[in-house]
Amino acid sequence: MTKEMKRVLVTGALGQIGTALLPVLIERFGATNIIASDIKPASAAKLPSELIYENLDVRQADQIAALVRKHQIDTIFHMAAILSASGEKNPHLAWEVNLLGTYNILEVARELELVRVFVPSSIAVFGPETPRENTPQDTILRPRTMYGLTKVTGELLSEYYVHRFGLDVRGCRYPGIISHEALPGGGTTDYAVEIFYEAIKQKKYTCFVRAETRLPMMYMPDCLKATLQLMEADFSRLIHHAGFNVAAMSFSAGELAAEIKKHIPEFECTFEPDYRQKIADTWPSSIDDSAAREEWDWQPDYDLARMTEDMLRVLTARYQQGLL
Numbered sequence: 286m287t288k289e290m291k292r293v294l295v296t297g298a299l300g301q302i303g304t305a306l307l308p309v310l311i312e313r314f315g316a317t318n319i320i321a322s323d324i325k326p327a328s329a330a331k332l333p334s335e336l337i338y339e340n341l342d343v344r345q346a347d348q349i350a351a352l353v354r355k356h357q358i359d360t361i362f363h364m365a366a367i368l369s370a371s372g373e374k375n376p377h378l379a380w381e382v383n384l385l386g387t388y389n390i391l392e393v394a395r396e397l398e399l400v401r402v403f404v405p406s407s408i409a410v411f412g413p414e415t416p417r418e419n420t421p422q423d424t425i426l427r428p429r430t431m432y433g434l435t436k437v438t439g440e441l442l443s444e445y446y447v448h449r450f451g452l453d454v455r456g457c458r459y460p461g462i463i464s465h466e467a468l469p470g471g472g473t474t475d476y477a478v479e480i481f482y483e484a485i486k487q488k489k490y491t492c493f494v495r496a497e498t499r500l501p502m503m504y505m506p507d508c509l510k511a512t513l514q515l516m517e518a519d520f521s522r523l524i525h526h527a528g529f530n531v532a533a534m535s536f537s538a539g540e541l542a543a544e545i546k547k548h549i550p551e552f553e554c555t556f557e558p559d560y561r562q563k564i565a566d567t568w569p570s571s572i573d574d575s576a577a578r579e580e581w582d583w584q585p586d587y588d589l590a591r592m593t594e595d596m597l598r599v600l601t602a603r604y605q606q607g608l609l
């Protein structure tokens with residue numbers, strides 16, 4: 286029987302995904318049952334006033350354990366991480382935060398017998414030797430970035446805790462996530478978010494990958510849906526646990542620019558690849574998510590056209606109110 290989640294800690298809660306996850310968790314569990322945490326001070330973000338906020342560095346296991354005890358936490362959504370581009374600039378920090386941080390979370394969860402833990406993974410687990418089209422669930426995982434390396438290890442560690450200690454750990458390999466609340470925090474797919482802001486504000490954007498670079502992407506509502514759906518899935522149906530491929534859409538940077546141009550005809554996008562091109566070139570262009578579909582009924586709602594329309598609608602309204 287799948288145990289009930291009641292008191293939830295979110296690490297890295299002020300990041301791109303954590304920020305969007307908090308309202309969904311508040312609706313699902315009630316604001317008084319959500320403890321948001323990040324290494325940043327609470328003042329770094331607009332948080333719902335009824336929310337409990339705690340400063341937490343996930344590299345400090347004793348801090349995590351103290352928080353879990355203090356707030357009687359039974360579930361952790363572990364969103365704290367250093368993403369791919371920032372990780373290549375500072376691989377030592379990525380190693381510490383992503384690996385030690387994840388190990389600490391799992392150890393505290395094991396020791397204090399938590400109900401469930403979400404440990405996100407990424408398409409960055411794949412590498413140049415992985416099949417690029419329709420990348421299978423179970424395939425070659427030989428990434429070339431420190432971020433990818435920590436994500437592969439995080440998946441293996443999570444599966445280890447499931448099988449060795451009976452801890453209920455779950456996670457999916459998010460594609461590039463597109464959203465309009467908190468800005469992305471130093472990833473290779475950040476261009477797919479920045480392009481919308483610049484299209485509205487400047488009517489032009491210089492993209493840091495080539496036009497033909499095609500990567501798997503997902504709109505935030507689907508990311509949140511996948512996260513909650515996997516966390517609430519029947520454990521007995523799960524064959525995989527910590528590294529589910531989840532797909533929604535795949536497009537090239539040029540196709541994204543063309544889609545935006547349908548709505549903003551004067552928009553011009555130029556392409557000047559930088560160091561992030563090399564990272565993008567090692568990732569798949571599309572992924573096979575049939576395991577997620579079979580084991581917990583995953584299905585996305587947004588494709589390129591629907592996501593673009595919604596992003597532009599929300600950001601244009603914000604721009605017109607002088608808030609962008």
Ligand code: NAD
Pocket residue numbers: 296297298299300301302303322323324325341342343344363364365366367368382386405406407408458459460461462463468469470471472474
């Ligand atoms: P983000 O960079 O926007 O946010 C991460 C948060 O972690 C930040 O608020 C940061 O302050 C915090 N943090 C950094 N070091 C910390 C530490 N030592 N202790 C506590 N907090 C710390 O990242 P995100 O996009 O919200 O990603 C959330 C998770 O999803 C990560 O595991 C990431 O790898 C994964 N993911 C994200 C994407 C994406 O496109 N956003 C894609 C694939 C996977």
Ligand code: SER
Pocket residue numbers: 368369370406407408409432459460461462471472473474475
């Ligand atoms: N969007 C993330 C990144 O680019 C993928 O994990 O780092």
